[in-house]
Amino acid sequence: MATVSAESLAAVMAAIGNDRLSGYGVLVRLGKPPAAQGTPELALYPTLHRLEAVGRLRAGWSTDSSGRTRRLYRRS
Template sequence: MLKGHLDAIVLAALEGAPAHGYAIIETIKTRSAATFDLPEGTVYPALHRLEQAGLLESDWVTPPGGRRRRVYSLTKAGVGALAERRKSWGRFSQAVEAMLQGRRAWPA
């Protein structure tokens, strides 16, 4: 379970450069040191949701000698959303950390 942070992860995976779904899955697996080995049934619907929400846009691309791929890239709104998600992750993880360590969190 990715626990509501899937969107942030997918957006972050697209921050450097546009990519297609299958490559995004690989990137996530690599960067997370295999902690996140996401099934396609998780990622593809997420990409559709994010595009629907205007955070991503996609183009069908057929590379020479290859097969057609749907390449996603961040929209301006997507860049903003990623920044927001990063902040919200910071607050969230800090609070969980405090709980698990039995101390008070920094007052935000």
């Protein structure tokens, strides 16, 4: 099972900054390949959900003008 390091958590928080991003948006902002940034793609969503569970991120659903629904994250 992959583990989520403190560095990964910090990297995700830094990538989000003051914006509202989807999981894929965070991935893009972290840069490619993700593993090189210390946040493998597999660990991305568990990391985001863990940060939400502990209250450091807030998440909600948003629908854009094209009708696409995304789950967006922002800092609490």
